[in-house]
Amino acid sequence: MKDQLKEIIKQSLMQLIKKDRLPKFDIPAIEIERTKDKAHGDFACNIAMMLARTVKMNPRQIATLLVENIVQADYIAEVEIAGPGFINFTLSAGTAQQVVRDILEQGPKFGLSKHGKGKSVQVEFVSANPTGPLHVGHGRGAAYGSVVSSLLMAVGFDVHREYYVNDAGRQMDILATSVWLRYLEACGEKLIFPSNGYKGGYVLSIAKSLKDKYGRALLKETSTVYDGIPKDEPKGGDKEEHVDALIGKAKDLLGPDAYKKVFDAGLNQILGGIRRDLADFGTEYDEWFSERSLMESGMVEKAIVELKEAEMLYQQDGAWWFKSTAFGDEKDRVVVRDNGQTTYFASDIAYHLNKLKRGFDKVIDIWGSDHHGYIPRVKASLSAMKQKVDKLEVLLVQFAVLYRGSEKVAMSTRSGQFVTLRELREEVGKDAARFFYVLRSADQHMDFDLELAKSQSNDNPVYYVQYAHARVCSVFRQLSERGLAWDQGVGEKNLEYLTEDHEQALLSMLARYPEVVSSAAAAYTPHSLAHYLMDLARDFHTYYNAHQFIVEEQALSQARLTLVVATRQVIANGLLILGVSAPEAM
RNA sequence: GCGCCUGUAGCUCAGUUGGAUAGAGUGUCAGUUUCCGAAACUGAAGGUCACAGGUUCGAUUCCUGUCAGGCGCACCA
The missing domain is CATH 1.10.730.10 (Isoleucyl-tRNA Synthetase; Domain 1)
Structure with a gap:
């Protein structure tokens, strides 16, 4: 309907120019909008006001000329000039019906x-680390990402929904070590749990399942485990050094095979829970993409080689740095640490390269707003590898600040203090939770009041x-x-x-x-x-x-x-x- | 200090890409069932669109500055 009205206006304008009633000019894009007020008809056009300057005429005068030259159509009941120079169209009754x-x-x-017919879009969202269950903070990204995907499907795009699983790296090692230490406790060992470990109750239940499956086969004595480990923070040491040493010890004492059993028990149980939670929340995925697979298949190494060949990396202080400043980033970034380990950023470079190479016309990342500083370096890496950066679009979702009544709820995966997405869904229901999340624009900070969502769910x-x-x-x-x-x-x-x-x-x-x-x-x-x-x-x-x-x-x-x-x-x-x-x- | 997001009714938020008298929910007050479901509807009250400039026919919307809040500025992920 809008297009038809645009055409009518355009025809009228061309007639006027032809007849020299208006001077010659390029016809701008004509905007037709629905009126807010029924008294203004059904549609309104502001073209007369937009042209006032170029044609040097009073807007109402232009509007009058335009209306006189409009071709009558049966779906238009009335054309009126109103206010400063709006042209209002009222549709005939039959058209509305x-x-x-x-x-x-x-x-x-x-x-x-x-609109999107024949074009493919990849949408990546949530992608929370599998170090703990999803909490209500992730719910917003899940709801937003899945609805954006559905909207894109609705307008004809071929949509590929993906979850990037961070199943490699230090955080996962900390999780595995946390699980193992809880397992030792379950076997009767006494120890002081590291302050930087994962303390949530879910770690205990994973440890218990480990004990059910392997008995005491993975047991080592506490004195052996803690032999030579630097002090934890509460005792005047450094919590990072403390936990890293414990990770090293766990790997040494258990050996690669046994360590992998512990590691995989944590990963599989948590990831399984995440998949269930999302499915129950009505959030579907087409693919779960593993970071580990990216490393094992050599894609990370290949991306680094590619950057080296493009002379975009340099070595300093024993580490390899990517020259992201050359593409507008604030500082250069490390891709290979001095200990030889690749960084999370290195994986992400490889992952994004992989996404573009898979041939999507558009790649959308949905991130929490706390990751916004990450955008320049990812885009920089793609530019450095001569990829079309414009294909990548990063959408940020602001935080949902959780309240219980008027009290703010602090949340942290590490401390195990959080309200899970599952708890939310069980208490307020999938429909209410999704609608609540999606009611606010994503770039708006959101107050999520649990009491309101739970106790007044009828409202x-x-x-x-x-x-x-x-x-x-x-x-x-x-x-x-x-x-x-x-x-x-x-x-x-x-x-x-x-x-x-x-x-x-x-x-x-x-x-x-x-x-x-x-x-x-x-x-x-x-x-x-x-x-x-x-x-x-x-x-x-x-x-x-x-x-x-x-x-x-x-x-x-x-x-x-x-x-x-x-x-x-x-x-x-x-x-x-x-x-x-x-x-x-x- | 630098960068990103935000500031609209008591509270939670919309505002059709610069349009006409700035809207809704909730809360407050006053009403509506012999009638298809009252989880609904009607009405009233409630505003310096954070503040100050600028751009133009016209600014809540765009630009600049100030103030306030959130987030980020790792060889963490």
Whole structure:
């Protein structure tokens, strides 16, 4: 509809220039927008005001000329000039009703488009280290990433959703060592747990399963384990040195095979839990990409060689540095430490290179906002390897600050103090939790009040939308109880009976849906879809309270039932994208 | 100190890429069931869009500065 109006304006402008009523100029992009106020018609165009400067004429004068030259079309009921020079279009009644037929015909496909047809996008999100279960902080990224993915699918992209598993590196060694020490305790050894170890209860249960499986086969005496280990921080030492020494000792005493058993027990149990939590949260993945596989297949080494050949690395203080400053980063970054170990950044370079080489047209990373300083160096590495950096887009999700009532909740994986995503879901439900997360724009700091989400879950806006859906279903249950039926054909033929203000409002709200989906996809803003659904639900509830759908007059009744079915369809389509269920009864 | 994000109603937040009289939920107050589900609806009150300049027909939106909050500035991940 917008495109048709644009064309009409453009034609009118060209006519005017041809007739010398306006001086010659390049026709700018014409903007048509939906009006906020019904008094301004359905669509408005601000072209007259935009042209005022170039044409050196009063905007209202330009608008008058334009309107006089507009070709009449049957779908336009009225064209008006208003305010400083807006051109307002009012659509004819029949045009607004057409959307109902479109919705019924297209069903679940209504609102989908083909803008991204033939293009592939990879979306990587959450990717939390498998050193502990997902907590409510990860929930926001999970909800945001999965809805962004769904939106991109809705506009036709071929979407590949991926979780990058950091199953290598020092943090995982700390986890493995933590598990082993807890195992020793479970076998009856007495020891002082390192202050930098993972202290969560889940480590205890992994240790217990290790003992169930291997008995005392992995046992070493505490005195042997702690022999020669530097002091921990509380005793005046350095906590990092302390834990690193314990890792080294664990590897030495156990040997590679046994150490791997401990390591894998931690990794597999935690990762398994993460996969379950995400699946239960309605977040699906197409691939779980292992960092270890990246190292074992030599891809990290290859990326480093590539950078060396491009003369983008240099050696200093025993380490290899990447010249990221050459591409605008604040400082150069280490890729190989003086002890010969590659850094996390080295893996990430290889991973991003791998992503681009897989041939995606676009690669989207969704990160927590605390990683924003990381963007320049990753982009720098891709530039250094002559990749198309523009293909990579990094979306940042701001933190959700957790509150319990008015009290802030401190969270840390290391200390084991956190509310898990699973606990949240079990208490407030998948639908409410997802909707809550996705209601706020991602670049907004968010206050997540657990008390509110838990205790007042009935006030959660998700129920408002779901209730609208259930209410339509209820109307149809009532209909059949009365021995009546919906006749789609009769309804579609009599849509002109929908003349009430509430019906007009609902019709134009329904017509907006496809635009909402495509703009939410283009701007990566799931929250705008959530807000739209609340607006649509409101229009429906208002209508419901003002008018009866099941009435004596058949033509009117069927027309209203048809409108209401269309509304239900759009709500269901929108909720599906959000990953929220659309219940028939609540 | 430098960089990124943010500042809109008592509280939590939208604001269609620069448009017309800045909106919703919640909270407060006052109402609505002989009627398809009251998890709903109607009305009222509530604002110096942090502050000060600038750009232009027009600024909550863009630019600059100030103030305030969050995050980041590792041979950690």
